[in-house]
Amino acid sequence: MITKYYNTNDNNSIICELCPHNCHIKVDKTGICGVRRNVNGNLEILSSGIIASSGLDPIEKKPLYHYYPGHKIYSIGGYGCNLKCTFCQNHEISQNVPERSNGFRHNQPADLVAKAKFLPENIGIAYTYNEPTMFFEFMVQTAELAKLEGLKNVMVSNGFINLKPLDELTELIDAFNIDLKSFSDNFYKELTGGRLNPVLNTLSRIKESGKHLEISFLVIPTKNDSLDDSLAMFNWIATNLGEDTILHINKYYPAYKMQVHPTSTSTLVELYELAKTKLKFVYIGNLHSEEIGCNTQCPSCSATVIKRSGYHTSLSALDSKGYCKICGYGPIVILD
Ligand code: SF4
Numbered sequence: 001m002i003t004k005y006y007n008t009n010d011n012n013s014i015i016c017e018l019c020p021h022n023c024h025i026k027v028d029k030t031g032i033c034g035v036r037r038n039v040n041g042n043l044e045i046l047s048s049g050i051i052a053s054s055g056l057d058p059i060e061k062k063p064l065y066h067y068y069p070g071h072k073i074y075s076i077g078g079y080g081c082n083l084k085c086t087f088c089q090n091h092e093i094s095q096n097v098p099e100r101s102n103g104f105r106h107n108q109p110a111d112l113v114a115k116a117k118f119l120p121e122n123i124g125i126a127y128t129y130n131e132p133t134m135f136f137e138f139m140v141q142t143a144e145l146a147k148l149e150g151l152k153n154v155m156v157s158n159g160f161i162n163l164k165p166l167d168e169l170t171e172l173i174d175a176f177n178i179d180l181k182s183f184s185d186n187f188y189k190e191l192t193g194g195r196l197n198p199v200l201n202t203l204s205r206i207k208e209s210g211k212h213l214e215i216s217f218l219v220i221p222t223k224n225d226s227l228d229d230s231l232a233m234f235n236w237i238a239t240n241l242g243e244d245t246i247l248h249i250n251k252y253y254p255a256y257k258m259q260v261h262p263t264s265t266s267t268l269v270e271l272y273e274l275a276k277t278k279l280k281f282v283y284i285g286n287l288h289s290e291e292i293g294c295n296t297q298c299p300s301c302s303a304t305v306i307k308r309s310g311y312h313t314s315l316s317a318l319d320s321k322g323y324c325k326i327c328g329y330g331p332i333v334i335l336d
Contacts, residue, residue: 003018003036003043003044003045003136003137004137005017005018005136005162005164005165006018006043008041008042012027012038012040012041013025013026013027013038014038014041014043016031016036016043017162017164017165018036018133018136018161018162018165019033019082019133019160019161019162019198020160020161020162020194020195020198021033021082021160022162023036025037025038025043026038027039027040027041030046031082032082032084032193033080033081033082033097033131033134034046034080034097035047035079035080035097035134035135045135045137045138046097046098047078047079047080047097047098047104047134047135048106048135048137048138049105049106049107049108049109049135049138050078050079050098050104050105050106050107051076051077051078051105051107051112052077052078052079052093052129052130053075053076053077053093053129053130054074054075054076054077055074055075056072056073056074056075056119056122057072057073057075057126058070058071058072058311058313059071059072059073059123059126059154060308060311060313061075061311062075062126062128062154062156062177063177063214063216063248063283063285064154064175064177064212064214065214065246065248065281065283065296065306065308065333066212066214066246066281066296066332066333066334067154067174067175067212067214067333067334068123068152068333068334068335069306069313069315069333069335070313070314070315071121071123072119072121072122072123073122073123073124073125073126073152073154074112074115074116074119074122074124074125074126075125075126075128075129076112076125076126076127076128076129077090077093077127077128077129077130077132078093078129078130078134078135078138079093079094079096079097079098079130079134080094080097080130080131080134081094081095081130081131081134081158082131082133082134082158082160082194083131083158083160083192083193083194084192084193085181085191085192085193085256086191086192086256086257086258087191087218087220087223087252087255087256087257087258088255088256089218089253089255089256090129090130091255091256093129093130094130094131095256109138109141109142109144109145110145112125112142113125113142113145113146113149113151116146116149116151117149117151122151123151123152124146124151124152124153124154124174125142125143125146125151125152125153125154126153126154126155126156127139127142127143127153127154127155127156127157127173128154128155128156129156131157131158131160132155132156132157133157133158133160133161133165136165136169139155139169140168140169140172143169143172143173144172147172152174152175153172153173153174153175154173154174154175154176154177155169155173155175155176155177156176156177157176157177157178157179157202158178158179158181158192158194158199159178159179159180159198159199159202159203160194160195160198160199160202161198161202162198163201163202163205166202166205166206167205167209170205170206170209170211173211174211174212175211175212175213175214175334176206176211176212176213176214177213177214177215177216177248178199178202178203178206178213178214178215178216179199179215179216179217179218180199180203180215180216180217180233180237181199181217181218181224182196182223182224182229182233183196183224183229183230183232183233183236184196184224184229185197187223187224191223191258200236200240203215203237203240203241204240204241207240207241207242207245212334213241213245213246214245214246214247214248215237215245215246215247215248216248216250216285217233217247217248217249217250218250218251218252219249219250219251219252219263219267219268219271220252220258220260220263221252221260221261221262221263221264221267222260223258223260225263225267225271227270227271227274230271230274230275231274231278234247234274234275234277234278234279235278237278237279238278238279243278243279243280244279244280244281244299245279245281246281246282246283247275247279247281247282247283248283248284248285249268249271249272249275249282249283249284249285249293250284250285250286251263251268251284251285251286251287252286253286265287265289268284268287268293269284269292269293272284272292272293280299281296281299288310294307294308294309295307295308296308296332296333298317298324298326298327298329298330298332299329299332300324300327300329301324301326301327301329303317303324303325303326303327304316304317305317305318305324305325305326305332306318306333318330318332318333318335320335320336321335321336322334322335322336
């Protein structure tokens with residue numbers, strides 16, 4: 001598949017404009033992500049339509065807690081990533097790009113949409129598992145068809161994308177979960193190969209678009225768990241995106257090249273309590289505990305409006321439009 005968002009120079013070298021790396025790619029070479037190759041001055045995607053992983057997931061698994069809670073979504077992902085996180089929890093597919101696309105099944109958007117339509121209790125398609133920007137054009141084609149069929153589109157992303165292609169996505173994607181891996185540019189540079197500011201720009205742009213947004217923050221001991229940086233992050237979110245922004249503070253487990261010990265419960269709870277001083281909806285993820293950071297409370301009357309146990313969700317005090325049944329506050333979640 002030929003892609004867009006690039007410019008070709010006189011000597012057939014290319015500047016890719018899809019993500020903030022803006023790679024300069026010579027003929028027969030790929031960019032940093034490894035999935036976009038310069039073939040005689042055309043930028044081709046090596047892995048378009050190749051599905052590395054798929055499944056019908058609870059939407060809470062994305063995680064999205066305020067978008068059709070209790071529903072399921074057909075989730076698909078491919079290979080490759082434009083970041084090189086040393087702690088990647090999905091490194092088998094994100095850091096493993098097929099050398100050649102021969103021998104892989106190349107799915108068609110229409111086939112995936114047809115499957116999504118007939119899966120029981122499914123609300124749409126989530127582009128997830130690896131970084132969906134890597135299959136940007138395939139995602140756009142699939143999302144256009146899905147939208148025509150009345151399905152919802154969800155993107156789970158590292159947020160490292162340029163604003164022009166992001167604007168194309170916000171026309172099609174209904175809900176985003178974006179990683180905010182740290183509030184330190186050094187962390188991004190040293191442990192991900194990216195930069196902080198483009199991710200902040202992505203978050204602001206999605207907010208401006210009016211599309212549903214939730215944020216994930218994976219807390220890695222000694223790497224991004226400083227209270228000062230975290231408070232700066234929570235302040236930035238509250239000031240720039242609004243205090244009703246949904247934040248998931250997630251427990252890290254050793255993965256890939258990062259082998260520091262898992263995040264302690266006390267650190268997660270401390271950050272949770274700090275975030276709650278700035279934001280209305282904060283959750284703790286990957287903790288496998290139902291004691292704190294699972295349920296949704298109404299910010300106005302404090303009633304528990306959603307109870308969660310693992311991926312089981314019960315809308316205990318929400319009406320059909322997502323408003324608190326006790327005091328009428330809302331909408332707290334999107335339900336239609
Ligand atoms: S999408 Fe890939 S090739 Fe394009 S700028 Fe980003 S890392 Fe480079």
